[in-house]
Amino acid sequence: MTLPIDPARLDEDDIGTKRTRLEMGHEEAVEHVRRVFTDAGFGIPVEFSPSELLNEKVDADRDPYYVLGACNPAIADRTLDATDNRTGGLFPCNVVVWEEEPGMQTVYHVSMRARRRSVRGAVTMGHHTFDVDDADKLEETAWRYRFLSAEELLWAVSPSPEHTVADLGSGTGFYTDDVAPHAGEVYAVDVQKAMHEYYQEKGAPANVELVTTGIEDLPFETDAIDAAFSTMTYHEFASDDALAAIRRALGPAGRLAIVDWTATGTGENGPPLDERYTADAAADALRDHGFGIEHEATRSETFLLVATVE
Numbered sequence: 053m054t055l056p057i058d059p060a061r062l063d064e065d066d067i068g069t070k071r072t073r074l075e076m077g078h079e080e081a082v083e084h085v086r087r088v089f090t091d092a093g094f095g096i097p098v099e100f101s102p103s104e105l106l107n108e109k110v111d112a113d114r115d116p117y118y119v120l121g122a123c124n125p126a127i128a129d130r131t132l133d134a135t136d137n138r139t140g141g142l143f144p145c146n147v148v149v150w151e152e153e154p155g156m157q158t159v160y161h162v163s164m165r166a167r168r169r170s171v172r173g174a175v176t177m178g179h180h181t182f183d184v185d186d187a188d189k190l191e192e193t194a195w196r197y198r199f200l201s202a203e204e205l206l207w208a209v210s211p212s213p214e215h216t217v218a219d220l221g222s223g224t225g226f227y228t229d230d231v232a233p234h235a236g237e238v239y240a241v242d243v244q245k246a247m248h249e250y251y252q253e254k255g256a257p258a259n260v261e262l263v264t265t266g267i268e269d270l271p272f273e274t275d276a277i278d279a280a281f282s283t284m285t286y287h288e289f290a291s292d293d294a295l296a297a298i299r300r301a302l303g304p305a306g307r308l309a310i311v312d313w314t315a316t317g318t319g320e321n322g323p324p325l326d327e328r329y330t331a332d333a334a335a336d337a338l339r340d341h342g343f344g345i346e347h348e349a350t351r352s353e354t355f356l357l358v359a360t361v362e
């Protein structure tokens with residue numbers, strides 16, 4: 053069994069920015085933190101003292117250390133919905149009050165960002181997944197077309213009305229909408245149900261079918277897809293399983309277009325540089341999975357690959 057949270061993925065920033073010191077006694081600090089959270093709309097449904105427990109059970113001789121489990125019911129409810137019930141293992145939001153020395157307490161909690169990241173990581177093979185809360189950004193037309201235009205994508209995918217096309221990691225359907233009028237049937241594949249709900253609310257074209265699944269588990273028959281494309285998502289799904297699943301689903305003359313943020317970019321837009329791949333690395337991975345590379349380009353912030361089944 054794997055844990056829903058990977059402690060190794062928590063870095064200093066995740067707790068450091070939410071850390072403070074209180075110059076007061078331990079019990080007073082616990083009550084102070086309780087009041088602050090209650091005033092901000094949180095309840096404290098669970099709480100316990102690890103120091104008391106460990107001192108009693110294993111004679112640990114620990115200084116006072118207390119955990120308050122804070123929960124904002126409305127936010128918790130929305131979070132469960134947005135993650136298909138997967139966040140429950142991280143509830144509630146633990147706030148720690150520990151005594152550094154008598155009269156001086158350290159207070160910290162792990163930020164929601166880190167918790168969400170850890171859950172998504174567990175859900176999607178350890179890669180970070182685009183946050184649904186930021187979905188509106190994917191619809192900012194001028195910003196999106198700065199990095200990949202509709203014309204360029206259509207050139208790379210080369211759809212035709214006879215083609216069945218898959219958009220892998222379709223998000224809000226921003227680029228699905230550009231390809232759909234030129235294709236027969238289009239599958240918009242995304243692992244996050246909430247992204248599909250966003251797309252549905254926006255209004256998906258009639259020939260687009262929403263498929264909620266991880267790319268590594270594509271439900272299509274072997275050779276069922278004529279062309280597939282993925283925009284700004286390769287860094288989130290890159291794995292042997294995902295590439296093998298894409299290769300299986302693509303027919304003998306299948307075409308795959310991948311555009312993503314490049315590791316050689318500046319990092320001013322898009323994901324952090326250390327989460328990205330270079331065009332060469334992505335091309336090598338595709339070759340390892342039976343693709344030939346027809347076109348490879350690295351621009352200032354993104355790379356574009358067009359591959360065909362060999």
Ligand SMILES: C[S@@+](CC[C@H](N)C(=O)[O-])C[C@H]1O[C@@H](n2cnc3c(N)ncnc32)[C@H](O)[C@@H]1O
Nearest residue numbers: 182221222223226242243244266267283288289
């Ligand atoms: C950065 S967004 C890009 C969305 C869209 N391609 C675009 O350019 O507007 C990445 C999307 O890929 C989805 N995603 C990430 N990993 C995935 C995986 N393994 N399988 C399916 N979808 C995935 C995320 O849920 C998210 O909606």
